[in-house]
Amino acid sequence: MNLKGEISVIKNDKAKVFIREKGLLTNLLDVAEHVGPLKTNDKVVVSFYGNTFTDGIISAKVKEG
Numbered sequence: 001m002n003l004k005g006e007i008s009v010i011k012n013d014k015a016k017v018f019i020r021e022k023g024l025l026t027n028l029l030d031v032a033e034h035v036g037p038l039k040t041n042d043k044v045v046v047s048f049y050g051n052t053f054t055d056g057i058i059s060a061k062v063k064e065g
Contacts, residue, residue: 001047001048001051002045002046002047002048002059003019003021003022003045003046003048004019004043004044004045004046004062005017005018005019005020005026005043005044005045005046006018006020006041006042006043006044007038007039007040007041007042007044008025008040009028009040010038010039010040011028013030013031014028014029014030014031015028015029015031015038015044015058016028016029017029017044017046017058019046019053022053024053026046026053026054026056027054027055029046029056029057029058030057030058031057031058032057032058032059032060035058035059035060035061036061038058038061042061042062043061043062043064044058044059044060044061044062045058045059045060045061045062046058046059047059
């Protein structure tokens with residue numbers, strides 16, 4: 001499952017993402033190598049493994065504008 005969210009916390013090459021439509025703050029997630037550097041409030045795509053919101057990866061940075 002893929003969802004769009006916003007970077008909330010960055011810690012040691014991992015980040016937490018706020019998924020507004022679900023009212024959910026993820027666990028610290030790995031960031032795919034190709035995504036590049038992230039900063040707080042960046043819009044991203046999170047790819048979750050299975051049907052839970054506990055395990056996943058930040059798979060893309062959304063370019064706005």
